[in-house]
Amino acid sequence: MLSSSPTKYAVALFSGFQALDVFGPLDALNILSASTPLELHLLSTTLAPVSTTPVKDPIAGAIGQCVVPTHTYQDAPKDIEVLLVPGGQGTRNPELTQPVVDFIASTFPKVRYLLTVCTGSALAARAGVLDGRNATSNKLAFDWITSNGPNVKWIRHARWVQDGNIWTSSGVSAGIDMIYAFIADQYGQEVADSVATSSEYSRNTDSTNDPFSGLA
Amino acid sequence: MLSSSPTKYAVALFSGFQALDVFGPLDALNILSASTPLELHLLSTTLAPVSTTPVKDPIAGAIGQCVVPTHTYQDAPKDIEVLLVPGGQGTRNPELTQPVVDFIASTFPKVRYLLTVCTGSALAARAGVLDGRNATSNKLAFDWITSNGPNVKWIRHARWVQDGNIWTSSGVSAGIDMIYAFIADQYGQEVADSVATSSEYSRNTDSTNDPFSGLA
Numbered sequence: 126m127l128s129s130s131p132t133k134y135a136v137a138l139f140s141g142f143q144a145l146d147v148f149g150p151l152d153a154l155n156i157l158s159a160s161t162p163l164e165l166h167l168l169s170t171t172l173a174p175v176s177t178t179p180v181k182d183p184i185a186g187a188i189g190q191c192v193v194p195t196h197t198y199q200d201a202p203k204d205i206e207v208l209l210v211p212g213g214q215g216t217r218n219p220e221l222t223q224p225v226v227d228f229i230a231s232t233f234p235k236v237r238y239l240l241t242v243c244t245g246s247a248l249a250a251r252a253g254v255l256d257g258r259n260a261t262s263n264k265l266a267f268d269w270i271t272s273n274g275p276n277v278k279w280i281r282h283a284r285w286v287q288d289g290n291i292w293t294s295s296g297v298s299a300g301i302d303m304i305y306a307f308i309a310d311q312y313g314q315e316v317a318d319s320v321a322t323s324s325e326y327s328r329n330t331d332s333t334n335d336p337f338s339g340l341a
Numbered sequence: 342m343l344s345s346s347p348t349k350y351a352v353a354l355f356s357g358f359q360a361l362d363v364f365g366p367l368d369a370l371n372i373l374s375a376s377t378p379l380e381l382h383l384l385s386t387t388l389a390p391v392s393t394t395p396v397k398d399p400i401a402g403a404i405g406q407c408v409v410p411t412h413t414y415q416d417a418p419k420d421i422e423v424l425l426v427p428g429g430q431g432t433r434n435p436e437l438t439q440p441v442v443d444f445i446a447s448t449f450p451k452v453r454y455l456l457t458v459c460t461g462s463a464l465a466a467r468a469g470v471l472d473g474r475n476a477t478s479n480k481l482a483f484d485w486i487t488s489n490g491p492n493v494k495w496i497r498h499a500r501w502v503q504d505g506n507i508w509t510s511s512g513v514s515a516g517i518d519m520i521y522a523f524i525a526d527q528y529g530q531e532v533a534d535s536v537a538t539s540s541e542y543s544r545n546t547d548s549t550n551d552p553f554s555g556l557a
Contacts, residue, residue: 152513
């Protein structure tokens with residue numbers, strides 16, 4: 126571990142988040158934390174379990190899972206170094222996600238890194254923190270997402286994009302490739318390779334290799 | 342959807358399950374359920390949230406997440422069609438996982454399909470249901486896992502193995518490739534392709550393409 130590597134992570138949860146947007150990156154961080162001690166906070170508007178099924182307009186017959194938050198946005202620890210924002214159907218609800226957007230806006234100046242997966246970039250765009258930055262997002266929802274950030278330099282063809290301290294990934298599974306690139310950048314290539322091997326994950330290590338950009 | 346496709350799923354949780362073993366397959370099923378209504382039950386010994394961090398001998402500095410079960414093993418619905426058993430550090434605890442092993446043993450004769458991910462196959466092996474069957478598992482832990490099932494035909498080189506109504510995958514991420522193969526088998530190739538595209542996931546569609554078998 127490099128001496129400056131971050132150790133304090135938080136995830137911004139909301140009703141209707143995409144499970145793999147969260148647990149793809151977190152599973153890699155869980156494995157990493159067995160050798161590199163980390164802290165993780167799961168944030169939500171209340172301490173009630175948060176479902177991957179949106180509370181508003183859920184799809185009939187759609188299944189979901191509930192995750193237990195550790196802190197509210199209001200009581201979130203002040204020393205978060207890395208904030209991860211997932212996407213999911215819930216991002217389509219401007220009212221319910223406003224607390225997430227407000228939290229990103231107020232917290233971004235204090236964190237070292239902001240990571241978004243999938244349509245999580247729409248929330249970051251609404252917070253204004255992506256203005257003038259290169260960013261990417263889910264490809265099937267690209268037109269809707271980009272409408273949330275007219276001043277963002279949206280990159281259509283990218284598995285993930287790093288611009289300074291902001292990392293944004295394409296849809297869902299792309300968050301896994303992004304977190305491994307982030308781990309390699311922050312903790313070293315050997316550490317990233319070791320975690321990926323433990324997970325038996327075949328990484329896409331080229332951010333410009335985007336098999337799904339044609340969907341956008 | 343084929344008329345005989347399963348719709349009733351359950352996941353066997355336990356303290357110290359691997360997050361991606363559960364949420365890799367479940368995220369694909371979550372997406373599938375938006376067009377194909379499904380039922381999902383998350384089972385545990387009690388209704389208390391279940392952590393990916395094992396309650397016994399947790400690693401200092403290791404992070405984890407808690408998921409809310411929907412039923413206990415004792416009160417599990419009787420009409421489960423597909424039982425998914427994840428792996429994880431918790432599988433190393435024979436005492437705490439005994440209720441899972443007992444549940445697999447008593448439920449297997451009634452389910453249509455049993456799916457295991459990673460070291461989840463060690464629990465299925467202990468339940469005796471893999472005896473005489475071809476199966477695979479996590480490659481870094483292969484020797485330990487196979488010691489749990491001396492009468493199982495363990496396949497070292499496989500991303501996943503299907504033997505009749507039992508599907509077993511290699512470590513962690515391999516569960517994602519297996520669930521897409523299962524979805525293709527049960528709901529059709531087009532459905533599997535559509536879900537994978539929504540997830541921007543580049544599938545490994547060849548069960549014999551195992552980049553990690555050399556670790557075993």
